[in-house]
Structure formats: structure tokens, C-alpha cells
Amino acid sequence: MAFKEQIHLYMNHYSTIYKDELFNHILPFWTEHSLDREYGGYFTCLDRRGGVFDTDKFMWLQGRQVWLFSSIYNKIETRSSWLDIAVHGASFMEKHGRDEEGNWYFSLDRQGKALVQPYNIFSDCFAAMGFGALYTATQEQRYAEIAQDTFHNILKRRTHTKGIYDKAVPGTRPSKNFALPMILSNLSIELEHLLEPNLVQELIEDIVVEVMDVFYKEEQGLVFENVSPNGSLLDSFEGRLLNPGHAIEAMWFMMDLGERLQRPALIEKAMRIGLRMLEHGWDEKYGGIFYFMDAQGKPTQQLEWDQKLWWVHCETLVCMAKAWVLTGNEEAKRWFERVHEYTWTHFRDPEHGEWFGYLNRRGEVLLDLKGGKWKGCFHVPRALWKVYEVFEKAKIIV
């Protein structure tokens, strides 16, 4: 068989199973179990079988599910049932989700009464992302406005995201966190159709430098979660903190930017950093990627450091698939296969749909929930979709 045909067969294999998993085992779980028909919005605290074990509604996860269903409607197929689900969540968010200044609450109770204040800017990030995609699907002007207002509010809060809920004493040990530039790199592309072209251009250039030259340190070959405002390393718990999955996720955002900006060097560098973080984060003893690490090998503050989390592995699959297809790097291919093997045998639940979220170091299920306060309808379906999309595109090129 010719090389080209082998590649095609190989990619068909993965495309097929990723697609089947997405449409037959993941999306049905959420369409069947997550809609609150009585009060609106989505339940995300779902047990192994999809039973609702808690009814609180976390804005972060509501926004993500709006985005997911809007996006598959926009980009895969215009099924009206998908759009209905997106609108279902968005209506609840629109009605109850914001305080008087337009900040998104962290959580609401089932009926929509605010429970936890807007201390977390990621609620806003995913609200903007969700409403932006919903606007594309519906062309409803007010969805565009919610997305735009929220995005500008994020930029306004950018340097002091926790606002009055920040417990750090100003000035003693100033730092900046990797999460916001990382999400903004993805968000500014997601919302491009709603933003000033100059703003997007400026943001992107800014963020590429932040991620690739400030939070990534060539000397250590590591992406740090927190650095000082001038970019220097901090010798503290926060300053030593690594989150390999977070860094690897950022690297596929960077590869997307590399494609968009037509900068092969950026793609190449993102691929190398992604590989480096993956090698560093891989648990040689039991397999899987650690959740947290200390850059100097000191004890972490996080007791859950050695656990294996679904999203870390989902994002790594996307990153390695892209890295391999975009650069042809054989190491990326081998890592894709290795992480695929680990992920599908440990996180997947062949019986009840969706994947487990939390495994212990040995890869045993630690909490058998399918959704909770931090896990919703997002990483698993997005990863399955992105991976098969990468392979399908690749087949056209190869």
C-alpha cells in the first residue's frame, strides 16, 4: 500500500472512532440529561448514569454548553435541536446571570438566584464565547451585544480580574497569571466576527508574546502558571507552579494562531513546547499526565497534584493531533497514540456515555460523576470534534 493510502487509512481509523464517540456517546448524554425543563439552564452535576445530584448552576459551565451547541450547529450541521439547546441555556443566563455592572456571577441556584459573586473572570470569558457563537447561529443582535459588552468588560478587568475579592496584599509580591492570556488567545479568535479588526490584531500579537516569551521560559523549557509583572520567575508556591495540561492546551491555541498568521515558526515552537510539557508532565510509573507540579520538584500546595483529569488528556489529544498533522513530527504522532490509548481506556465509560473526569494517580476512578462544579459539556466533545476535524483536513492535504 502506498504511503499516502496508509496515512489515509490511519486517519480514517481515528476520525471514525472520534466522530462516533462524539455523536453517539457524548452529545446524547447532555441532550438527554442536562436540560432543566422547569427553570431553564443546564444541570451539570450529573452522576455516572446522568442523574442530577445537585441543581446549582455554574455560569462558567452554562456559557461553555451554549458555546458547544451553538458551534456544532454553526460548523457541523444546522440541526434545530442543537440550536434549541443553546438558546435554552442562553435565555437562562441572559435573565439571571449578571450583576448590575454586567459581571457574570460564578453560580446561581436552580431557580436563577445569584449564589456566588462574580469573583472569577472565566465565567465572563465563557459567557462571551457562548453568546458570540449563538449570535452566529441566530443573527440575533442582542446576543452580539452581550458578547461584545462582556468582552470589553473582561479587557477592563484584565489587570485585576478578581476585583474586590482579591486576597493578595497589593505590592508585596505582584504577579500575573497565565490563564487569562491563554483564554484570550482563544476568545479573540472566537469573537473575531464581533470585534474591531485592529483590536483583535493587537490582542493576538500581545498574547503570542506573553505566552511564548514571558510565561514560557526557554532556560527551563517550561511554561509557568505565574510570573512577576516584568516576567521574571517567582520563588514561591505560585511562582513554582506548573499545570502541564494548561500549557499544552495553550499550545494548540498557539498553533491555531500560527496557521491564521501563517507563521510556521510559531507552530513549530508551540509543537516543541507542547512536547516538552507533555514529557515533563507524564507519569512514567502509572501513565497519564499529572495535574500540578512544582518546577523545582518541591511539594505542591495542591493535594490533588497527582490526579489524572479528563480535560488535561482531552486537550493533549488535540494538541498532539494538530502538532503531528501540521509539522509531521513523529514524536507528536507517537505521543498522540500513547495519550489516546491511556485516555480511551481510563476515562471513557462504555456503559453510560460521557467520560469520567477524575482518576487517581493509578488511573482508577476517583469520583464517578460525569459533570459537576467544574466539569460540564465542553472538553470531551470539543476535543473529539477538533481531533477528527484535524484528521479530516489532513486527508485533503496529504
Add this chain to the structure above:
Amino acid sequence: MAFKEQIHLYMNHYSTIYKDELFNHILPFWTEHSLDREYGGYFTCLDRRGGVFDTDKFMWLQGRQVWLFSSIYNKIETRSSWLDIAVHGASFMEKHGRDEEGNWYFSLDRQGKALVQPYNIFSDCFAAMGFGALYTATQEQRYAEIAQDTFHNILKRRTHTKGIYDKAVPGTRPSKNFALPMILSNLSIELEHLLEPNLVQELIEDIVVEVMDVFYKEEQGLVFENVSPNGSLLDSFEGRLLNPGHAIEAMWFMMDLGERLQRPALIEKAMRIGLRMLEHGWDEKYGGIFYFMDAQGKPTQQLEWDQKLWWVHCETLVCMAKAWVLTGNEEAKRWFERVHEYTWTHFRDPEHGEWFGYLNRRGEVLLDLKGGKWKGCFHVPRALWKVYEVFEKAKIIV
């Protein structure tokens, strides 16, 4: 051998090893490794061998170490080296530890610059406890004043402990937390020599009701971590939360109050609740006591729920030793022996002193630190001391 002699032998056995451990393996670790001779205060981030791996200073742990060294000076032996250590930490705290309103910061950097705001009232609780004990040791009036001012400040902040750092939206799901009444029950006795007798009496009566009739629910036989202000159960993550070690620790505080108030029924009830929480929290598969549980068996929010923590086991040893000696209950005796066996074989480090703090569910060391952000010089020495003290007193009675 007569029964009385057997009991004496048995108790001698435990007294001897607990005493030896305290004086030869625990206290030396802290006296040798924790003092910052350059900037004052204590290092608590100590690795397995006692090496300093981080220099931040957590007020909660500083206060606890001041208390520990003051208390053993007051109650075991007036060694001046112990008093010096207590004064060493107290001076640093006095100089740097409080904001302008007298609230204790959560943490300072090595030099004493404030890092994290006073969002956590337990910093204040342990500062009061430390300075109260140091006053007894030194009769320095200003130490008494610091303890008193802090105690009154705690009472002032009692209903809204997190102040401006509270992220809960007021009114939606009001609740009260078990931790403060539980600590106040211990603190009001510790500071009795500095407080108005009426205030102490009133507080104690109040707290006994809160702990034994409000947070403890007879129907479930469980102590809940959070209830609504009127005492009813809340069906939410927080409302379903159990922390067996926390409840068991509270039960030995209750037994102390029972002795003091000469209420055998209170001792008896505390013993029963302690046993019930221990049976509920015990991991039948791997041994040890779970860190967190959900009262309805639903998934917890806490990823570290199945870990085995040193303080949980230390407090349980104290509780079961007291329960057994004060009531003669055979179940308490068996549980003391079972928890002793688990604790001494899993947490103890025969090589480098002090005990490990964090084990995974299987009882393997998860983080090999001896001290950190939450572990300092407190639970291990206090438990060893309390246990041998209980047995020595018992030998006089039996």
C-alpha cells in the same frame, strides 16, 4: 496479674511510646529546623529532612507554634529553651502580623511583609491562643492584651468571618459553619484566665448547644459542616459536606467541657458521636479515615476527599483515648488501638522525625513534607501529649 495492674501496664505501654515520640522525635524536629534566626518567626515549609523549601510565614501556623511551646513550658516543664522559642515566634507576629484594625493576616513573606489579607478568622483564633498561653508563661501584660483584643475581635467578626472577602451573595442560601463554634469551644477554655467569667460561661453553654444539638443531627447520626442559620439541613455541596476528623476533634473538646461542667451525659454523648463519625469515616478497604464525605453519598466537590491526613488521625487518637478513659467504653478502646496501629505505621517517619501529613487512600505518602502551608508544629505534638496525659491521669484513678 490483677485487672488493675494489667490496665496500668497497658497504659504505661502507650504513655511511654507517646512520650518518647514527643520528646525525642517531634519536638527536636521543630526546635532544630523551624526557627528563622535571621528574620524571626518560624519556617513551616519543611521537607522530609527538615530542609526549608519555602519561606512564607502563615500566621495560623505561627500562632499554633507559639501556643505549643508556651503550653509545654507552662504544663510540662519550665525549660527556658521552650519559652525562648515561643517568644521568638510571638515577637515576629507582634511586629508584623496584624493590619490596622488588629486583624491577623493570613500570611507574610519571610521578612514580615503582608502577603495575604486577613480573610481567615482562624489566623486570629490561633494568635489569641498563642498569646494567651505565652502570657501565662511570662506574665507580660502586653501578651494578655493581644490575646484579649484578638478574642473580642473574633467575637465581633463571628457572624461574618470572611468580611469583605466573602463571595457568597447575601440572602440566597444563608448558612453557618461548624468550624468557628468548634474552635471557640476550645479557645474560650484556653483563654479563660484572661476573660470575664460570665462571658466564658455564656459562650460555653452556647457552643455546647450549637455543636451537640445543631450541627449534630440525631436522625442521621452525623455532624454536618454547614447548616442553615436556623439549624436545618441544606441540600447543597456545602450542606451535605462531612469532615469526620473535624467532628471527632470537636468531640474531645466536648468531653473536656463535660469534665469541666461535671456533666457525664455530655461526655457520654460526645463519646457516642465520636464513635459514630469514626465508623462512618473509616475506610474499610484500605484503612484510615477519609478526609471529606458527602452525607448522602454523592460526589464531593473536594478532589482530595479520599486522602488520609495526619491531623484527622491525631485528633481521633486523642478523642478515643479520652472516650475510653472517661467512659470505660470497650468500643472506644478497640478503636483507639486500631487507629493507633494505622497512624503509627503510616504517618510516622522513623528516619527524620515529625510525621508525614498527606497520604493517598492506600496509605502511601502523597507529599513527603513535614510542614507546609497548613501543617505546622501543632497536631502531632498536641496529640502525643494529650494521649499520654490522659493515660497518666487514668492510672491515678484506676
